Amino acid sequence: MTLQLTGLTKTHPGGTLATVRGLDLTVDSGRISALLGPSGAGKTTVMKLIAGLLSPDAGDITLTGRSILTLPPERRGVVIVFQNPLLFPHLTVAQNVGFGLRMRGLPTAQVAARVDAMLERTRLTGLGQRRPVALSGGQAQRVALARALVLQPDLLLLDEPLSSLDPALRDEMRALILALQREMAVTTIVVTHDQTEAVVLADQIALLLDGRLAQHGPPDQVYGRPASLSVARFFGGVNFLPGTAVDGLFHSAIGAMPLPDGLPTSLTRGRGLLTIRPEAIILGALADPTALPAIVRGCTFLGTQSRVDLDLAGTNLQALTTPDTARNLRPGQTLGVILPRAALWIVAAED
Amino acid sequence: MRGSALRTLAGLALAMWLILPLLPLAIWSVAHGWRFPAIWPAEWSLKAWAFALSPASGVLQSLGTTTLVAAATTVLAALVGVPAGRALGLYRFRGKGLVLLLLVAPAILPGIAVALGLHGIFLRLGLTGTIPGVVLAHLIPVLPYMTLVMAAVFAGFDTDAEDQARSLGARPMQVFAHVTLPAILPGLLTGALFAFLVSWSQYLLTLSIGGGKVQTLPLVLFSFATSGRNDVTGAVAMIYILPGLVALALTARHLTGRNLALGAGVPG
Numbered sequence: 001m002t003l004q005l006t007g008l009t010k011t012h013p014g015g016t017l018a019t020v021r022g023l024d025l026t027v028d029s030g031r032i033s034a035l036l037g038p039s040g041a042g043k044t045t046v047m048k049l050i051a052g053l054l055s056p057d058a059g060d061i062t063l064t065g066r067s068i069l070t071l072p073p074e075r076r077g078v079v080i081v082f083q084n085p086l087l088f089p090h091l092t093v094a095q096n097v098g099f100g101l102r103m104r105g106l107p108t109a110q111v112a113a114r115v116d117a118m119l120e121r122t123r124l125t126g127l128g129q130r131r132p133v134a135l136s137g138g139q140a141q142r143v144a145l146a147r148a149l150v151l152q153p154d155l156l157l158l159d160e161p162l163s164s165l166d167p168a169l170r171d172e173m174r175a176l177i178l179a180l181q182r183e184m185a186v187t188t189i190v191v192t193h194d195q196t197e198a199v200v201l202a203d204q205i206a207l208l209l210d211g212r213l214a215q216h217g218p219p220d221q222v223y224g225r226p227a228s229l230s231v232a233r234f235f236g237g238v239n240f241l242p243g244t245a246v247d248g249l250f251h252s253a254i255g256a257m258p259l260p261d262g263l264p265t266s267l268t269r270g271r272g273l274l275t276i277r278p279e280a281i282i283l284g285a286l287a288d289p290t291a292l293p294a295i296v297r298g299c300t301f302l303g304t305q306s307r308v309d310l311d312l313a314g315t316n317l318q319a320l321t322t323p324d325t326a327r328n329l330r331p332g333q334t335l336g337v338i339l340p341r342a343a344l345w346i347v348a349a350e351d
Numbered sequence: 352m353r354g355s356a357l358r359t360l361a362g363l364a365l366a367m368w369l370i371l372p373l374l375p376l377a378i379w380s381v382a383h384g385w386r387f388p389a390i391w392p393a394e395w396s397l398k399a400w401a402f403a404l405s406p407a408s409g410v411l412q413s414l415g416t417t418t419l420v421a422a423a424t425t426v427l428a429a430l431v432g433v434p435a436g437r438a439l440g441l442y443r444f445r446g447k448g449l450v451l452l453l454l455v456a457p458a459i460l461p462g463i464a465v466a467l468g469l470h471g472i473f474l475r476l477g478l479t480g481t482i483p484g485v486v487l488a489h490l491i492p493v494l495p496y497m498t499l500v501m502a503a504v505f506a507g508f509d510t511d512a513e514d515q516a517r518s519l520g521a522r523p524m525q526v527f528a529h530v531t532l533p534a535i536l537p538g539l540l541t542g543a544l545f546a547f548l549v550s551w552s553q554y555l556l557t558l559s560i561g562g563g564k565v566q567t568l569p570l571v572l573f574s575f576a577t578s579g580r581n582d583v584t585g586a587v588a589m590i591y592i593l594p595g596l597v598a599l600a601l602t603a604r605h606l607t608g609r610n611l612a613l614g615a616g617v618p619g
Contacts, residue, residue, distance in 0.1 A: 100519035
């Protein structure tokens with residue numbers, strides 16, 4: 001089911017929810033998309049609007065071309081799995097999973113059969129008679145997922161499905177979500193503030209900033225080819241060199257270099273910011289003909305990586321490298337820095 | 352072991368503290384002539400009980416009336432108190448402080464003033480001397496208990512659970528029956544218990560609004576007590592405290608946490 005949001009607006013959602021302004025978004029059928037944004041960007045508002053728990057001030061929500069705006073939440077075919085599993089404490093695991101089917105008035109035998117099948121698929125067999133309090137965090141999360149998927153929803157909304165799990169369980173849950181999603185081909189939206197969560201689960205990322213869609217595309221694209229300075233900053237971009245684009249070249253303090261391929265025409269002329277991700281910068285020997293000379297300002301050990309602060313023609317630049325490489329660097333030392341052409345991108349100077 | 356001995360001792364002390372004052376009444380109800388210097392009645396008799404339980408005394412009829420009034424008051428208080436407590440517990444709104452003040456106002460104002468003021472109004476509405484009138488009057492002291500208990504319950508309630516249920520396909524009524532009600536039930540029962548007992552022990556409001564036509568147990572009890580029938584007073588008092596004892600037993604169980612409605616189930 002393709003989900004389409006058109007001009008979706010909710011200005012005063014009340015409570016602690018954020019505003020959404022004229023959001024246009026298409027989520028492809030059978031895929032996992034991420035709705036990503038910092039807290040206060042309006043993600044939860046959008047999620048509740050899609051689920052029918054809030055009604056928009058303006059705009060439309062369609063599933064395969066049909067508007068679902070007038071349908072109450074229980075008849076939209078949209079199921080939310082909240083970050084907090086919200087299992088009903090007075091019901092057993094099996095009763096929790098069968099909740100939606102019972103509310104639809106399905107015969108008991110049919111409910112039991114579908115619940116059993118779903119428990120097996122989510123590796124919960126044998127836990128059916130337990131109470132939610134007797135479950136581990138990972139198990140509770142799986143029950144919540146099973147409770148939603150057993151309904152075979154047209155659209156599944158997952159609210160930060162991995163954030164509350166510890167690292168070991170994250171991988172397991174991620175694999176389970178991806179496997180079940182593929183198997184059941186359910187259109188899924190992961191709502192999250194965590195870019196890692198978005199990247200590891202989704203094949204499309206819609207970045208929401210301040211109630212508006214800032215960029216929508218595959219993960220490598222939103223990372224490497226940010227649509228604006230804010231998008232670049234959200235994904236951890238720190239290197240911005242001011243300059244001017246003229247006749248296919250970008251002139252900045254480090255000299256003139258060809259414009260990146262696929263740059264929007266609005267950026268091929270005039271002032272802009274040259275940007276490169278810290279992990280894309282290659283530290284090497286000065287002898288390399290493509291290398292630019294840079295002075296090491298300092299190194300910071302970050303655990304699995306080290307950050308190197310560089311001075312490149314008077315501009316500060318941050319690079320990420322292995323701790324081993326960084327160990328041999330001394331402040332004041334000059335080294336060669338390679339900025340791979342494919343990793344360069346330009347964003348508008350004014351945001 | 353020492354802990355459990357201490358707990359037993361504390362339990363006994365509590366039981367004594369509650370039961371000792373009632374002991375003379377219990378003895379009165381089976382005594383035949385028990386005059387001052389004697390510390391023990393000279394003779395025993397069940398005459399007082401026989402009279403209290405006979406139709407002539409009107410005690411049993413009064414027991415029915417009291418139960419009816421208290422039950423009706425409790426149900427009405429729940430119907431108003433649950434949504435009101437929800438609003439107070441979950442939302443911040445303009446004038447919330449004023450609403451809370453008005454809620455506890457009946458507890459601050461002298462009961463006789465409330466009763467007299469209300470009497471004038473109910474007289475005009477034709478509600479004096481009727482059971483519905485008495486029930487309505489009882490709601491004044493009862494509602495604050497119910498509402499405040501429910502406000503505390505809802506303050507700890509996560510409405511996301513209701514959103515979750517709707518998203519899973521439950522209609523609003525189903526959400527209430529299958530998710531909200533089970534979650535608030537322990538609190539609701541506590542509130543109902545309070546409501547029932549507060550209504551059960553109303554004297555002034557019943558006397559004023561009921562005008563002697565609605566004879567609840569406190570009224571009957573008081574009239575026997577003032578007429579000097581100590582033995583009958585003792586018997587009626589025993590009947591009168593019955594729901595209180597039942598309530599105490601129920602709450603004691605509830606307080607020990609052995610309540611499935613709280614969701615504290617054991618792994619199967």
